[in-house]
Amino acid sequence: MGIDTTMNITIPFNRSSLCGRELEYIFQTITIGQIAGDQTFSKKCQALLEQTLGVPRALVTTSCTHALEMTALLLDVQPGDEVIVPSFTFVSTVNAFVLRGARPVFCDVRPDTLNLDESMLEALITPHTKAIVLVHYAGVGCELDPIMEIARRHGVAVVEDNAHGLFGKYKGRWLGSFGNLAAQSFHETKNITCGEGGAILINDARFVDRAEIIREKGTNRSRFFRGQVDKYSWVDIGSSYLMSDVLAAFLYAQLEVWQTIQAKRRSIWQRYHAELAAWCLRNGVRQPFIPDHCEQAFHMYYLLLPSPRARTALIAHLMASGILAVFHYLPLHLSEFAARWDGRHHDCPVTETVSDLLLRLPFYNSLAETEQERVIEAILAFQCE
Numbered sequence: 001m002g003i004d005t006t007m008n009i010t011i012p013f014n015r016s017s018l019c020g021r022e023l024e025y026i027f028q029t030i031t032i033g034q035i036a037g038d039q040t041f042s043k044k045c046q047a048l049l050e051q052t053l054g055v056p057r058a059l060v061t062t063s064c065t066h067a068l069e070m071t072a073l074l075l076d077v078q079p080g081d082e083v084i085v086p087s088f089t090f091v092s093t094v095n096a097f098v099l100r101g102a103r104p105v106f107c108d109v110r111p112d113t114l115n116l117d118e119s120m121l122e123a124l125i126t127p128h129t130k131a132i133v134l135v136h137y138a139g140v141g142c143e144l145d146p147i148m149e150i151a152r153r154h155g156v157a158v159v160e161d162n163a164h165g166l167f168g169k170y171k172g173r174w175l176g177s178f179g180n181l182a183a184q185s186f187h188e189t190k191n192i193t194c195g196e197g198g199a200i201l202i203n204d205a206r207f208v209d210r211a212e213i214i215r216e217k218g219t220n221r222s223r224f225f226r227g228q229v230d231k232y233s234w235v236d237i238g239s240s241y242l243m244s245d246v247l248a249a250f251l252y253a254q255l256e257v258w259q260t261i262q263a264k265r266r267s268i269w270q271r272y273h274a275e276l277a278a279w280c281l282r283n284g285v286r287q288p289f290i291p292d293h294c295e296q297a298f299h300m301y302y303l304l305l306p307s308p309r310a311r312t313a314l315i316a317h318l319m320a321s322g323i324l325a326v327f328h329y330l331p332l333h334l335s336e337f338a339a340r341w342d343g344r345h346h347d348c349p350v351t352e353t354v355s356d357l358l359l360r361l362p363f364y365n366s367l368a369e370t371e372q373e374r375v376i377e378a379i380l381a382f383q384c385e
């Protein structure tokens with residue numbers, strides 16, 4: 001969104017911070033001379049993700065966007081294939097597949113969790129459907145039981161864009177461990193970050209070898225370094241999706257304290273939720289809904305205002321107090337670029353409504369109690385007309 005930079009923002013929407021031993025670990029990578037990819041700290045990050053989430057293989061990447069591109073390559077997505085995606089998401093969820101020539105088939109979201117509406121899924125599946133891509137919005141799990149069942153029945157792959165959902169659970173099981181493949185983001189705006197970065201989680205062991213090759217420019221360099229082949233050569237298509245170990249060092253310092261980070265975010269989330277509850281009720285504002293069987297990842301705190309006008313007014317009111325609150329995704333099915341897929345165009349009325357009403361409050365690991373208090377007090381001083 002356009003931000004008036006002349007305004008004096010004292011509580012930003014997001015702010016990155018050090019959470020542990022980031023600087024010490026970065027210094028180590030430089031002094032031991034390991035600053036390229038796939039070295040000590042990349043491996044530590046991967047091992048931590050594999051062990052914590054119980055996934056067979058995790059590979060750190062340059063971004064979540066690139067991890068999603070890898071999933072499209074691994075699934076051999078081709079021109080003519082269709083990929084079912086929520087309209088209410090970030091462009092990369094869809095672009096990764098469109099880059100391979102696939103046609104996006106947009107699915108609306110549930111009005112309660114804002115996740116892909118599984119009741120509409122089956123009607124969107126055709127013989128051309130290659131994959132269903134899920135986003136666990138705000139870190140709350142999609143209805144994975146019915147979705148995985150539908151995918152199995154139709155022989156369609158499932159990819160989780162788990163950018164919001166790291167360390168969230170659905171029915172006791174980690175988000176990111178359900179789909180054949182999943183993608184994580186460590187962008188500055190995410191719970192755990194290294195500035196720009198991501199990871200691909202490979203739950204379907206068939207894809208492990210090829211994922212290593214695609215990430216290493218189409219070569220079997222990983223096997224070479226493990227001594228499994230005596231020279232490395234060009235064996236497949238690929239690109240350069242390796243994270244630098246300098247960033248992996250930063251990332252590892254955050255990953256190793258993930259429980260502290262998540263606990264901090266839980267307390268911020270719960271405080272917004274409790275202290276705004278009565279105000280929301282009075283003003284016709286809807287708070288996030290978390291199903292009982294989901295343990296959310298505390299990625300964001302959002303409100304659904306009663307009207308677009310009320311949202312605009314609240315943004316301006318907060319801005320006047322130096323607080324930046326922002327809306328979120330514009331419906332992708334209405335985007336200029338989506339217009340090129342005429343024909344099977346689906347309405348996504350919930351997405352359109354939610355996109356007009358949703359407001360995200362400042363939410364970051366270093367948000368101080370006094371800062372959060374200022375945000376809450378400013379909201380309590382506002383009335384929706």
Ligand SMILES: *Cc1c(COP(=O)(O)O)cnc(C)c1O
Nearest residue numbers: 063064065090092163185186187
């Ligand atoms: C942040 C985000 C991405 C992109 O992540 P990058 O690491 O910046 O590529 C993709 N999907 C969703 C849902 C996101 O929130």
